[in-house]
Amino acid sequence: xxxxxxxxxxxxTEKGKDVELRCDPISGHTAxxxxxxxxxxxxxxxxxxxxxxAPDKSGLPSDRFSAERTxxxxxxLTIQRTQQEDSAVYLCASxxxxxxxxxxxxSGTRLTVV
Amino acid sequence: xxxxxxxxxxxxxxxxxxxTLRCNFSDSVNNLQWFHQNPWGQLINLFYIPSGTKQNGxxxxxxxxxxxxxxxxxxxxxxxxxxxxxxAAPTNTGNQFYFGTGTSLxxxx
Numbered sequence: 635x636x637x638x639x640x641x642x643x644x645x646x647t648e649k650g651k652d653v654e655l656r657c658d659p660i661s662g663h664t665a666x667x668x669x670x671x672x673x674x675x676x677x678x679x680x681x682x683x684x685x686x687x688a689p690d691k692s693g694l695p696s697d698r699f700s701a702e703r704t705x706x707x708x709x710x711l712t713i714q715r716t717q718q719e720d721s722a723v724y725l726c727a728s729x730x731x732x733x734x735x736x737x738x739x740x741s742g743t744r745l746t747v748v
Numbered sequence: 749x750x751x752x753x754x755x756x757x758x759x760x761x762x763x764x765x766x767x768t769l770r771c772n773f774s775d776s777v778n779n780l781q782w783f784h785q786n787p788w789g790q791l792i793n794l795f796y797i798p799s800g801t802k803q804n805g806x807x808x809x810x811x812x813x814x815x816x817x818x819x820x821x822x823x824x825x826x827x828x829x830x831x832x833x834x835x836a837a838p839t840n841t842g843n844q845f846y847f848g849t850g851t852s853l854x855x856x857x
Contacts, residue, residue, distance in 0.1 A: 667844065671789075676834065679844040690843045723789055729842075737781065737836075737845065739791040 636660075638740035640726050646746045647716055655711040655743045659728030666709050667729070667737065668701060672722045680724075683709060716747045750775050750837050754848035761825045761855045769820040769851045771835035778838075780811050780818050781845065785832040794820070794833075825855045 639658040647653050659666050668680040679693035683703040694700070698716075703709040713720055723744050727737040751774035761767055771780070782794040795802050795809040797818065802809055806825075811818040822829055832852050836845035 665842075676849045677836075677845075677847040679846075682843045684843070693844065725791065727791075738793060739783075741790050744789075 638726055638728050638738055640724075640740035640743050642743060643741060644744045644746075646748060649718060649747055650715055652712065652714045653716055653745065655713075655724050655726075655745070657709045657711070657726030657728075657740060659707065659709070659726070660738060661707075663728035663730055663738075664706065665729040665731065666703055667727045668709070668711050669725045669727065670722045671725060671742075677725065680711070713745075716745075718747045721745055721747045749839065750777065750846045752835060752837055752846050752848040754833075754835060754851050756851060757849065758852045759854070761853065763825060763827060763855055763857050765825050765855075766821070766823045767825060767853070769822070769833055769853075771818045771820070771848055773816050773818075773835075773837045773846075776813065776816065778813075778840075779842075780813075781836045782809055782818070782820050783834045783836065784829075785834060785850070787831055791834070822853075825853075827855045827857055829853060830855050 641656045664685045666683040669677040671677050681701045682690040698714045701711045723742040725742045727739045753772045755770050779798045781796050784792045797809045797811045799811050799813045806823045808821045832850040834850045836847045838845050
């Protein structure tokens with residue numbers, strides 16, 4: 635597609651429920667990143683996918699968070715047993731060959747855990 | 749990891765004024781990117797600028813990699829320039845960017 639597409643744009647969920655967030659990167663971009671931005675804060679790195687390499691999961695805050703990328707394209711970020719501190723905007727970005735060539739971000743998913 | 753510091757943290761401008769935003773980074777980098785996050789949360793690429801100077805309309809950016817800083821210039825500011833400006837530097841492997849804490853800009857008419 636023309637840009638990075640994320641869905642849903644907004645998600646309200648009850649504490650303890652699982653949620654799935656989706657990211658459709660720009661066609662042909664081999665690198666995909668997930669970041670999290672809490673209210674009024676900067677961006678926190680979560681996970682990085684590059685082609686068929688093993689993902690860099692070093693930013694995932696707990697084992698309740700996981701992500702996969704199928705077929706080198708669409709990615710899903712899953713948060714299990716959501717907690718109120720998980721409330722944030724989850725941003726996905728893609729890049730042609732990796733971070734050294736610049737990112738393009740999606741519009742984000744605003745997650746609210748009540 | 750790389751430390752990225754931005755200044756000023758907050759800035760209020762009268763429409764039409766010029767401003768300079770600064771980004772310092774703690775280690776040498778081979779890339780630097782400036783983003784604008786609009787009031788609706790969308791992050792927009794402004795510049796990919798590992799070194800030198802680039803201009804795009806009223807905006808320009810300069811990175812002096814040897815001195816570990818980058819500057820973003822906004823001339824003749826408009827209310828639509830309001831938002832948060834982030835700079836970001838990548839790790840050597842490019843597996844993530846380290847973001848600064850941003851400069852929050854408000855342009856008043």
